[in-house]
Amino acid sequence: MIGAPVAIPLALAAVAGLAAVPFVVDAYYLALAISLLQFTVLSTAWGLFSGPTRYISLATAAFFGIGAYTVAVLGELLPWPLVLAIAGIIGVLTAAVVGFSTLRLSGVYFVIFTFGLAELIRQLVVWYEVNKSRVLGRYVFADITQTDIYWQLLALAVVTFVIGWAIARSRLGFALRIIGEDETVAQHCGINTTVAKVALFTVSATIMTIAGAIMAPRWTYIEPSIAFNAMISFQVVIMALLGGAHRLWGPVLGAIPMTLLFEFLSARFPSTFTIIMGVVFLLIVYALPRGVIGLLQRLANRPTKRSEAIS
Amino acid sequence: MTNAILTGLMLGGMYALVAMGLTLQYGVARIMNLSYGEFLVAAAFAAHWLFTAWALSPFVGLAFVIPVSFGVSYAIYRILLTPLVRRAPNRDALEVDSILATFGLMFVVQGILLTVFGGAYYSYSFLAVPITVLGETLALNRMVALALAVIAGSALYLALTRTRIGTAIRAVAVDPSSARLVAIDVTQMSALAFALGGAMVAAAGVLVSMFLTFSATTGVVFTMKALIVVVMGGIGNLLGCLIAGLALGLSEALVATYVDPGLTLAVNYALFLGVLLIKPAGLFGRAQR
Numbered sequence: 001m002i003g004a005p006v007a008i009p010l011a012l013a014a015v016a017g018l019a020a021v022p023f024v025v026d027a028y029y030l031a032l033a034i035s036l037l038q039f040t041v042l043s044t045a046w047g048l049f050s051g052p053t054r055y056i057s058l059a060t061a062a063f064f065g066i067g068a069y070t071v072a073v074l075g076e077l078l079p080w081p082l083v084l085a086i087a088g089i090i091g092v093l094t095a096a097v098v099g100f101s102t103l104r105l106s107g108v109y110f111v112i113f114t115f116g117l118a119e120l121i122r123q124l125v126v127w128y129e130v131n132k133s134r135v136l137g138r139y140v141f142a143d144i145t146q147t148d149i150y151w152q153l154l155a156l157a158v159v160t161f162v163i164g165w166a167i168a169r170s171r172l173g174f175a176l177r178i179i180g181e182d183e184t185v186a187q188h189c190g191i192n193t194t195v196a197k198v199a200l201f202t203v204s205a206t207i208m209t210i211a212g213a214i215m216a217p218r219w220t221y222i223e224p225s226i227a228f229n230a231m232i233s234f235q236v237v238i239m240a241l242l243g244g245a246h247r248l249w250g251p252v253l254g255a256i257p258m259t260l261l262f263e264f265l266s267a268r269f270p271s272t273f274t275i276i277m278g279v280v281f282l283l284i285v286y287a288l289p290r291g292v293i294g295l296l297q298r299l300a301n302r303p304t305k306r307s308e309a310i311s
Numbered sequence: 312m313t314n315a316i317l318t319g320l321m322l323g324g325m326y327a328l329v330a331m332g333l334t335l336q337y338g339v340a341r342i343m344n345l346s347y348g349e350f351l352v353a354a355a356f357a358a359h360w361l362f363t364a365w366a367l368s369p370f371v372g373l374a375f376v377i378p379v380s381f382g383v384s385y386a387i388y389r390i391l392l393t394p395l396v397r398r399a400p401n402r403d404a405l406e407v408d409s410i411l412a413t414f415g416l417m418f419v420v421q422g423i424l425l426t427v428f429g430g431a432y433y434s435y436s437f438l439a440v441p442i443t444v445l446g447e448t449l450a451l452n453r454m455v456a457l458a459l460a461v462i463a464g465s466a467l468y469l470a471l472t473r474t475r476i477g478t479a480i481r482a483v484a485v486d487p488s489s490a491r492l493v494a495i496d497v498t499q500m501s502a503l504a505f506a507l508g509g510a511m512v513a514a515a516g517v518l519v520s521m522f523l524t525f526s527a528t529t530g531v532v533f534t535m536k537a538l539i540v541v542v543m544g545g546i547g548n549l550l551g552c553l554i555a556g557l558a559l560g561l562s563e564a565l566v567a568t569y570v571d572p573g574l575t576l577a578v579n580y581a582l583f584l585g586v587l588l589i590k591p592a593g594l595f596g597r598a599q600r
Contacts, residue, residue: 054403056410101584107403108343109587111410112542113580115345116535120576127573230531234418241411274422281415285408286394 018154022147030146032263034218037153039259041211042232043239043251044160048167049204051245052176053197055107059098059114060236062121063091063205065228067212069125072138072222080144084213091209092202094121099198099205122228129224137223144217152214160207164248167200176200180246235262238281244291253292314447315568316561321449321457323560325519327553328460329533330540331467332511338547339484339504341402342392342409346417347512348533353420354380354516355525356428362435369437369517376513384509388502391416396501417530424527434524456518463514467507468549480504484547535576539583545593555594558582 021033042060050057070087078086102113129136167173175196178186186193212227219226235258243254261280266273288295329351336344357376361367367375395412399405438452471477482490483500491497519525519533540559544551559579566578586594 054407056407058414101588108406109542111343112535112538113583115538116531116576116580119531119535120580123573123576127571130573131571234414237411237414271426272422274418274425276422278415278418278420278422281418282391282412285411285415289398289408 015154015158019151022150027146030150032259034146034150034153034215035263036256036259037150037157038211038215039235039239039255040252041153041157041160042208042236043243043255044157044164044248045204045207045211046236047240047243047245047248047251048160048164048207049200050240051247051250052173052180053200054180055103055197056111056237057114057201057204058111058233058237059117059205060208061228061230061233062114062118063095063208064212064215064232065118065224066090066094066121067209067214068216068219068222068227069212069224070209071213071216072140072227075140075216084210087213088206088210091206094209095202095205096198099201100194103197103201104194118228118230118233122224125224125228137221139221140217140219146218149214149218153211156207156210156214161248163203163207167203168248172196172199234277234281238277238284240291242284242288242291244293244295246290247293250291250293313445315564317444317447317449318568319561319564320557321453321560322564323557324457324460325515325556326536326540326559327556328464328518329512329515330537330544330552330556331464331549332508332515333537334508334541334544334547334549334552335480335504335511336508337541339480340388340392340501340508341396341405341487342388342413342505343406343538344508345410345413345534346420346530347413347537348530348535349417349420349424350380350384350509350512350530351516351519351533352525352527352530353424354513355520355523356424356433356527357513358517358520359433359435362437369521373514373517376517377510380513381506381510385502385506387416387509388505392505393498393502396498417534421527421530428527430527432524432526435520437521450522452521456521459518460515463511464549464553467511471549476500476503480507536579539579543583543586543593545595548593548595551593551595555586 022030025033042064046057046060049055067087070090071083074083074086098113098117102110126136167176175186175191175193178189178191179193179196183193216222216227239254239258240251241254242258243252244250262277265276269276284291290298333344333347336342336347354376357379358369358372361372361375362369391412392409395408396405399408438450438455440451441448442451442454443449444454471481479490479495479500480503482493482495483497483504487497487501490500536559540552540555543559544553544555559582562578562582563575567575
């Protein structure tokens with residue numbers, strides 16, 4: 001591992017380099033860079049919670065959609081930073097409610113609940129829009145350019161990594177690793193497992209919500225079925241798994257190749273896209289159960305066998 | 312009121328039937344099958360195809376679809392899922408792996424359906440005759456589907472409680488490692504239970520296709536409802552399945568009639584969470600661990 005004195009300047013240089021991207025590339029590559037950053041943020045946020053606890057969350061689309069739809073409703077009424085803040089707050093509240101009602105149960109119930117959460121929230125939004133506000137589908141007229149989206153996402157990505165780094169070094173992160181290993185043991189150690197899980201779930205979900213809010217101006221027209229697209233949950237899980245969710249840097253290693261692959265496949269094979277994605281997903285589950293990171297660790301530590309025992 | 316209750320009971324009977332296959336797959340084979348609804352929709356499409364292209368009634372369709380689905384499910388368990396069962400060190404690990412694998416499978420099946428049939432909604436008209444029950448008008452095809460569902464459910468129940476293989480399957484559901492001690496081939500029985508679940512879901516798909524419109528992407532809804540019913544009733548418990556299915560159907564019909572049809576999913580979830588917060592193992596489930 002590289003020590004902090006080298007790693008911090010390196011990270012700063014990388015961020016500065018990435019921040020300069022909009023000045024040197026054309027619109028197509030900027031759009032691609034935005035997709036890359038979006039999935040980096042989402043899959044890293046997913047890994048923050050699901051990596052250490054091993055609870056599979058299929059609710060990414062729900063939170064992403066909440067963020068996007070908040071912008072669709074409030075985007076014209078309030079200044080942009082305030083809209084982002086409100087989206088974040090709604091994300092915190094939703095995640096806390098979902099977390100407190102499902103995370104005290106066993107992991108399977110959580111999966112079942114998150115599996116349908118996007119659909120549930122979509123139905124509630126449609127119901128509200130049809131019956132109360134009587135608008136279904138909204139136009140987003142926020143004055144935000146592609147470059148702005150890119151920089152905001154980059155900032156969010158930096159924040160996500162800093163949060164992940166800080167959590168891993170805190171008591172909370174340690175508690176979560178114990179929960180991931182054995183929840184009963186964790187309870188016997190005196191860890192309040194529910195609070196720890198809900199706290200982390202909320203952090204992860206809030207990042208996803210803000211990512212959705214930032215991405216919203218990319219569509220000019222948003223309706224519930226666009227905002228709450230289940231495909232996003234799927235893509236994020238596949239990316240995080242490919243990279244390896246049990247390390248902070250894992251999901252990025254999956255997000256980058258996968259985004260490029262999605263981009264390529266959806267352009268070349270639009271009709272069979274879903275089948276190919278499903279097959280790729282199955283291949284990853286079978287061939288790389290611990291992701292690219294797990295593979296690298298195994299190769300690096302082959303003689304000692306120590307990493308297997310620890311991770 | 313009578314109408315809402317009758318509709319609810321029919322809907323509930325359908326949910327119970329849909330969930331029975333999943334309770335076998337999850338309760339016995341320990342595979343939480345997220346692609347379950349996709350197989351239901353695939354069976355519905357098969358029934359539609361047999362009906363429109365070959366003029367075969369869904370009853371005849373059942374005779375084709377059920378064995379095929381049994382075979383396909385058996386093959387899926389043997390080829391796709393057995394490696395995961397072998398790899399998993401404990402039940403939790405298998406659960407995570409099976410969730411992920413069937414999640415991938417869900418997109419494969421959905422993708423195949425989308426490629427073959429496109430994204431449009433399908434339905435066909437079969438026995439769409441009004442009949443009068445207790446002074447309320449109901450569609451004959453729904454009643455017939457419900458009757459067949461009751462027959463299928465009873466047959467499954469008798470097979471599980473009255474036959475030797477059924478007893479072995481229930482033993483695996485209770486405790487796989489002890490079942491091995493009394494010379495039950497757990498892998499074989501799990502594969503059989505998974506395949507039986509596949510046969511049940513195919514039957515449900517054919518019956519549902521008689522009166523519901525469906526598209527390549529509606530499978531997720533069936534998976535959701537089946538999961539909710541299975542967990543609410545207590546995993547692996549057929550009777551619990553029936554009660555939970557009826558409760559879900561009734562609550563949905565009542566809310567759709569008296570509050571708003573757009574809120575049915577919210578009611579499902581509220582009921583689901585309510586039951587779980589009071590009885591975490593489900594209505595008829597035994598507490599595990």
